[in-house]
Amino acid sequence: MKKWVDSSNLKIQTPLREVVKGVLMKFECDNPGGSHKVRAARYLIEKAVRDGRIVPGETVVVEKTGGNFGFGLAVVCHELHVQVELAVGLGFSAVKRRCLEMFGARLIGIDMLSRGATPKEVVAWRLDQASRSGQSCFFTDQFSNLASLHAHEFETGAELIEQLRQWPRLKQVIFVGCAGTGASFTGITRALRSQYEVTCILVEPEGCDSAQGIFAEHPFEGMAVGVAPPFLEWELIQARYAVSPQMAMETKRRFCQSHGYLIGNTTAACLTVAMQLAQRLTDEQKVVLLFYDHGLWYTQS
Ligand SMILES: Cc1ncc(COP(=O)(O)O)c(C=O)c1O
Numbered sequence: 249m250k251k252w253v254d255s256s257n258l259k260i261q262t263p264l265r266e267v268v269k270g271v272l273m274k275f276e277c278d279n280p281g282g283s284h285k286v287r288a289a290r291y292l293i294e295k296a297v298r299d300g301r302i303v304p305g306e307t308v309v310v311e312k313t314g315g316n317f318g319f320g321l322a323v324v325c326h327e328l329h330v331q332v333e334l335a336v337g338l339g340f341s342a343v344k345r346r347c348l349e350m351f352g353a354r355l356i357g358i359d360m361l362s363r364g365a366t367p368k369e370v371v372a373w374r375l376d377q378a379s380r381s382g383q384s385c386f387f388t389d390q391f392s393n394l395a396s397l398h399a400h401e402f403e404t405g406a407e408l409i410e411q412l413r414q415w416p417r418l419k420q421v422i423f424v425g426c427a428g429t430g431a432s433f434t435g436i437t438r439a440l441r442s443q444y445e446v447t448c449i450l451v452e453p454e455g456c457d458s459a460q461g462i463f464a465e466h467p468f469e470g471m472a473v474g475v476a477p478p479f480l481e482w483e484l485i486q487a488r489y490a491v492s493p494q495m496a497m498e499t500k501r502r503f504c505q506s507h508g509y510l511i512g513n514t515t516a517a518c519l520t521v522a523m524q525l526a527q528r529l530t531d532e533q534k535v536v537l538l539f540y541d542h543g544l545w546y547t548q549s
Contacts, residue, residue, distance in 0.1 A: 275539045276541070277511075280323045287403055304328050322352050341548065356370060357374065399435065426471035428470045449487050499519050515541070
C-alpha cells in the first residue's frame with residue numbers, strides 16, 4: 249500500500265560539480281523526467297495526495313504545459329497511480345509531445361487547440377466537463393501553486409547547502425538563475441540565504457524584461473514565458489543580465505566540446521553569465537547555477 253501514498257522510489261537527488269574553476273553546476277538534468285521541474289511536481293502532487301485533494305486511482309491531474317513540468321508530473325503521477333492529462337500548445341515540438349505520451353501523459357483538447365483554442369481554455373473545458381460528470385479532477389496550476397516554491401526552498405536548496413559543505417572556506421554564493429514561474433530561483437535563493445551571503449543574478453533573454461512585462465520571441469524555452477514570474481521576489485535580485493541566442497549558442501558549443509554535455513538553452517544562457525562572473529572570484533566565493541535540462545530537446549522542432 250505504501251506505493252499509493254509516496255513516491256520514494258523516485259531518486260531525486262543530483263550531483264553538484266565544479267565544471268570550471270569557481271563555477272558549481274547542479275546537474276538537475278539527471279533527475280527522472282530530465283529537469284529540476286520534477287521536484288516541484290513531486291512536492292505539489294504528494295502534498296495534494298496527503299491533503300486528500302488527489303485520490304490515487306480516482307483523481308485525474310490536469311495541467312497546461314508542453315515542457316519539463318509535464319514530464320515531471322508524468323513521472324511522479326505514474327509512481328503514485330494517478331492519471332495525468334496535459335493541454336499542450338501545438339507550438340511545442342512534436343518530439344516533446346510524443347515523449348510526454350510515452351511517459352504516460354494523455355494529451356487533451358487537440359481538436360480544440362487546432363481550432364485556435366489556448367491550452368488555458370482546454371483546461372477550463374476539461375475542469376468544467378469533470379465537474380458536470382462528478383469526476384475528480386485536480387488542476388496543479390504551477391503558476392499559482394506555492395508548493396513549487398517550497399519544493400525548491402526545502403528540497404533543492406537544502407540539498408545544495410549540504411553539498412556546498414565540501415567547500416568549507418565558502419562564504420559568498422553568487423547564484424545565477426533564470427525564471428519561468430520563478431519558483432526555483434526564489435526557493436533556492438531563500439535557502440542559500442539561511443547559510444551564506446548571497447548575490448543573486450537573474451538572466452533574461454535579450455529584448456525581454458520580465459519586471460516590466462516585456463517579452464520577445466526567444467529560444468530559451470522555460471524562462472521569460474510571457475507572464476511576470478509569479479514567485480520571483482524582485483528584492484532578492486542584485487543584477488540582471490541579458491543574453492542573446494548567439495552568446496548562448498557559443499557557450500553551448502564550447503561546453504559540449506570541453507565537457508561532453510549538451511546543455512539546454514536556459515542553462516547555456518546562465519552559464520554564459522556565470523563564466524563572466526567567475527573571472528574575478530576569491531577563495532571564499534563560488535558561482536552556483538543549475539543544469540536545468542539537456543540540450544537534445546532543442547536541436548529539432
Ligand atoms: C529548461 C528550463 N529552465 C528554466 C526554467 C525555469 O524554472 P522555474 O519555473 O522554476 O522558474 C524552466 C521551467 O519550466 C525550464 O523548463
